[in-house]
Amino acid sequence: MLTLSQTPPPFTPLGKKLFDANKPSYGPRAVPPAVGNDPMGNCDPLGLVRNLLLELVSVYPMEIVQTRDRVFQFFEWGHSYRQVWTDGRPLPKDADLTFNGISTGRWEGDTFVVTSGFFDDRSWLDHFGMPHSTEMTLEERYRRLDRDTLELNMTLTDPKIFTAPWVSERKVMKLAPRSREIAEQFCVPSQEAEFNRIVRDPAGGVVR
């Protein structure tokens, strides 16, 4: 499922207002992309949560690379990456907002725990138009169940949008064959604009 779980917590009034303003092209509220406002339709960055979800549950793989002081996750979609600092530093008190935020990681037994914040709020959390604010924080808990299986549980906290933390369902990933490499899957704005002009907009009955 391309979201954290089927049961998000209730919205705050602001959360509901932002959710209603987002017009996705997936799920029960789907509208033709031509008349929606999904940031993905212009190749805007997906933001960390949505990019993670896309890599977790679709055909796009991610690659994890560890170095002495950082863990990198390379995402096929958008040819993008995020870094998790593992040198013991805490999250900063203040920082610029970015689509992938700032992340620190530590080990709790067998579990790699990643805490993130400072997210730009222009992104959606998922394909269904779930909003978030700049105050969102995310905890990811990774555990390798066996050689080929990695489990991820997430808790998203955003008191401006949700009245309680949103705990994900358990996500399970499988090790891909070594022959599978991350492909160059840039979302190219000029290509997407051409697609929108030739296909998306006419298909949606929109003349621009």
Place this chain on the structure above:
Amino acid sequence: MRGVIERCLIATVALLASTSVFAHHGTNASYDPTKAVTLTGVVTRFTFRNPHSFVEFDVRNEQGEMVHWVGEMNSPTVLREAGWTATTIKAGDELTMTLNPSRAGTPRGVVNRMRPILVNGKQVLGTGGSNEN
């Protein structure tokens, strides 16, 4: 046990993927899955690229007029898994394929890969897969 992943050290990688698929962007919002139209025409361009591939072809309608149709397809990542390449369809080919047409009534559709696709009279790649992923 601590650090099973950590011990993989520098540039040791875990490449992760799930076999799940997801609905293509807005497919059922833009196109009517309950309708199907099978068209034969001459390809003017096949665009095999991220995030959406599409094929353009000219089809003569019942009134004898030439109509420029465009069929939306999946990303190369998905199509490659089904055996497609950038040259499976080429400009100048005679193409027969089935589309679920635009709800807006415009000559646009999403290509139904579960129905036979003929290139110059020969079926390519068999049928199968889904235009939903």
